Amino acid sequence: VSIRFTTREIGSLAKPSWRVKAFAGQPLQEADLEEARRWGSQLAVSDHERLVELLASGPVDETQLAEVDDWAARYALALLERTGLDVVYDGEQRRTEMYDHVASNARGFEQRGLVRSFDNKYYAKAALVAQPALDKPYDVDEYRFAAGHTTREVKVPLTGAYTMVDWSYDEYYGSPGELGGSRESRSEARRRFVQDVAEHVIRPNAQALVDAGCSWLQIDEPAAATRPDEADLVVLGFNVALAGIDAERKSMHICFSDYSSLWPAVLELDACLELQLEFANRDSRELGTTDEARPGYTHTLKLFRQQGSPGVGLGVLDIHSDFIEPAELVRDRILYAADALGDPGRIQVNPDCGLRTRNWNIVYEKLSRMVEGTRLAEHALNG
Amino acid sequence: MMPALRAFVPGIYPRSAGLVAATRDLDRGRTTAMAVAERVERDRLALIAAQQEAGFELIVDGMLDWQDLFRPLAERCEGVEARPLTRFLDTNTFFRGLLVSGTPRLREPVPVPVLPGDWLGTLPSPYALARAAGGAVAAEVWAAQVLAPQVEAWASAGAHLIVLDEPFLAREPDGLDELAAGLAALPAACPLVLRLPFGDAGPLLPRLLELPLFGIGVDFHATALEALPRPFPAFLYAGVVDVRSSVVEDAISVARFVAELGSLEPHGIALGPNGDLQFVAEPIAQRKLERLGQAQRALAEAA
Numbered sequence: 001v002s003i004r005f006t007t008r009e010i011g012s013l014a015k016p017s018w019r020v021k022a023f024a025g026q027p028l029q030e031a032d033l034e035e036a037r038r039w040g041s042q043l044a045v046s047d048h049e050r051l052v053e054l055l056a057s058g059p060v061d062e063t064q065l066a067e068v069d070d071w072a073a074r075y076a077l078a079l080l081e082r083t084g085l086d087v088v089y090d091g092e093q094r095r096t097e098m099y100d101h102v103a104s105n106a107r108g109f110e111q112r113g114l115v116r117s118f119d120n121k122y123y124a125k126a127a128l129v130a131q132p133a134l135d136k137p138y139d140v141d142e143y144r145f146a147a148g149h150t151t152r153e154v155k156v157p158l159t160g161a162y163t164m165v166d167w168s169y170d171e172y173y174g175s176p177g178e179l180g181g182s183r184e185s186r187s188e189a190r191r192r193f194v195q196d197v198a199e200h201v202i203r204p205n206a207q208a209l210v211d212a213g214c215s216w217l218q219i220d221e222p223a224a225a226t227r228p229d230e231a232d233l234v235v236l237g238f239n240v241a242l243a244g245i246d247a248e249r250k251s252m253h254i255c256f257s258d259y260s261s262l263w264p265a266v267l268e269l270d271a272c273l274e275l276q277l278e279f280a281n282r283d284s285r286e287l288g289t290t291d292e293a294r295p296g297y298t299h300t301l302k303l304f305r306q307q308g309s310p311g312v313g314l315g316v317l318d319i320h321s322d323f324i325e326p327a328e329l330v331r332d333r334i335l336y337a338a339d340a341l342g343d344p345g346r347i348q349v350n351p352d353c354g355l356r357t358r359n360w361n362i363v364y365e366k367l368s369r370m371v372e373g374t375r376l377a378e379h380a381l382n383g
Numbered sequence: 384m385m386p387a388l389r390a391f392v393p394g395i396y397p398r399s400a401g402l403v404a405a406t407r408d409l410d411r412g413r414t415t416a417m418a419v420a421e422r423v424e425r426d427r428l429a430l431i432a433a434q435q436e437a438g439f440e441l442i443v444d445g446m447l448d449w450q451d452l453f454r455p456l457a458e459r460c461e462g463v464e465a466r467p468l469t470r471f472l473d474t475n476t477f478f479r480g481l482l483v484s485g486t487p488r489l490r491e492p493v494p495v496p497v498l499p500g501d502w503l504g505t506l507p508s509p510y511a512l513a514r515a516a517g518g519a520v521a522a523e524v525w526a527a528q529v530l531a532p533q534v535e536a537w538a539s540a541g542a543h544l545i546v547l548d549e550p551f552l553a554r555e556p557d558g559l560d561e562l563a564a565g566l567a568a569l570p571a572a573c574p575l576v577l578r579l580p581f582g583d584a585g586p587l588l589p590r591l592l593e594l595p596l597f598g599i600g601v602d603f604h605a606t607a608l609e610a611l612p613r614p615f616p617a618f619l620y621a622g623v624v625d626v627r628s629s630v631v632e633d634a635i636s637v638a639r640f641v642a643e644l645g646s647l648e649p650h651g652i653a654l655g656p657n658g659d660l661q662f663v664a665e666p667i668a669q670r671k672l673e674r675l676g677q678a679q680r681a682l683a684e685a686a
Contacts, residue, residue, distance in 0.1 A: 112629045112663070112664055112667065113400075113663070113664020113665065113666060113667060114400065114403050114664055115397070115475075115476075115661070115662065115663065115664055116397070116398070116476060116661055117475060117476055117477060118450075118451070118468060118476060118477035118478065118479075119450050119451075119479075120406035120407060120409065120410045120450075122403055122407070123475070125629075125664065127629045166475065167475050169627075169628060169629035169630075170628075171629060171630060223475060226470065226473045226474070226475070227473040228473075256468055256469075256470055256477065257470055258470075281467060281468060282467055320468055
């Protein structure tokens with residue numbers, strides 16, 4: 001059987017400067033117009049001159065912002081298509097950020113200010129102050145637009161319930177701030193929090209997406225391995241969110257964690273095609289397919305092999321570096337994984353995570369080399 | 384009888400909205416390092432004023448330009464590069480793991496914070512440094528080659544206390560021997576308090592109390608009061624303000640809890656946060672700091 005790996009992104013891309021400035025109400029410079037012109041031309045975005053005209057016509061008013069968003073989504077789709085990916089989305093161009101996107105669309109969350117994630121990166125952290133709920137699904141229009149502007153398969157990333165809980169303060173279920181609270185009471189509060197967000201926020205949105213035609217739901221759980229003793233809550237969040245939802249493919253993305261604690265709990269994920277994980281961040285940049293050459297992959301792939309399930313979304317691009325992974329390095333990472341798993345059929349190929357922290361020139365080069373390296377790996381495996 | 388009581392806020396303090404914006408702009412090439420430094424200075428002065436207002440005797444600078452607990456030391460070490468993004472415990476924050484080539488050695492100490500009056504500094508424990516480097520170099524080496532000259536530098540510049548943050552040990556108690564070897568390699572130039580953020584200190588305390596430490600920092604949001612030995616033969620840093628919660632503590636409840644600690648007969652008590660206040664946004668941190676001051680005052684009045 002001939003091996004053919006599916007290549008795809010994970011989620012977010014940086015927003016173009018013209019999109020950022022338009023939404024911030026800042027004046028656009030010639031450099032912003034040139035960026036729109038250059039990428040529109042390079043990516044062969046049809047009618048992109050209309051965007052340039054819109055941006056050049058003066059300040060972008062509120063009625064035009066939706067149009068700017070549409071253009072950003074079209075550019076992102078075109079960028080991903082041009083790199084040769086099999087599965088694409090819109091780079092989450094319409095979303096503020098994966099956590100805030102859900103918190104601001106759901107009921108029950110209130111913002112509590114900016115908290116540092118690392119270096120000079122911060123995120124707006126909210127507190128749950130009331131029963132979580134949803135007035136209406138928040139990703140359907142986004143999905144319909146993306147699906148209507150590409151011929152490739154579409155995969156929709158959705159922030160998972162566990163991550164929403166872990167990244168929020170709890171001012172509703174638990175008794176935060178109470179000195180000497182028991183471990184059991186805190187644990188029960190977390191379980192109810194996960195269950196309710198999954199059932200009342202994530203599930204109705206996911207159901208609406210599938211009703212609109214979406215075939216692939218990717219639940220993003222970057223917090224999944226944060227607390228080793230809560231792997232069962234991660235599984236609970238996934239299973240409750242997607243219970244009864246008839247999507248063709250369901251998968252989970254996790255990154256920047258020690259994955260050891262996820263097993264055996266992840267074996268209980270209902271109909272989960274694969275775990276898309278970050279590996280390249282912790283790998284060497286040397287070529288080779290030995291354990292020594294591939295330190296970022298060795299340990300975790302052993303877990304996949306030992307446990308036999310699920311499939312692996314193999315992260316082969318370090319998304320926190322401008323280093324352009326040569327195609328041969330991507331090839332070797334895939335070949336190593338194929339050998340380590342003993343079954344190349346369990347592997348699909350992606351970056352470690354969303355590429356939002358890299359500029360589009362870097363993204364284009366990285367993803368293009370990823371696709372090229374994937375073809376090299378297939379060639380090597382298929383003889 | 385209630386032992387001598389203090390309140391202070393070691394560790395990294397959150398950046399104000401203005402400083403957050405400035406650092407983001409710096410990353411995007413929209414401002415200069417000098418403009419960010421000026422903004423850091425404004426935040427630092429505001430934090431000093433807040434501590435003075437709260438009645439703190441030992442002042443901190445908030446480590447506002449520290450990118451993580453390890454970075455300033457790593458950047459001043461030979462043979463150390465801070466690179467892989469690594470999750471900090473079970474939080475949604477990350478530090479740059481340390482890649483070591485050869486023996487790390489501190490080229491120059493982290494500068495002395497410019498603070499009015501008595502002050503304290505915060506550093507990673509030798510075991511924390513070893514863990515941040517993935518165990519490539521023993522805690523004893525980090526202590527002798529990196530932390531010892533740093534402690535000496537701050538002690539000679541007037542530090543009244545140095546808090547050694549040790550986030551990993553409560554999750555891996557097998558590291559106690561390595562921590563002990565590291566602490567033995569540190570100079571006795573300044574009182575050292577080992578703080579254990581976000582972890583149950585109970586099982587570690589019997590052994591920690593035998594180590595050359597002036598005091599121990601206990602997270603009382605993760606450690607039961609009953610887990611502490613009686614008497615408690617050291618200075619007790621009581622992590623009573625929960626930096627992982629947005630709820631601002633009630634000063635009277637905190638004071639009541641701390642009053643109970645007096646029965647342990649420690650050599651002194653400090654009230655503080657159970658970890659770096661940077662886990663909450665700056666306006667919340669400011670209110671939590673105020674509550675610490677209020678609790679301290681309530682206890683002093685009750686005494």
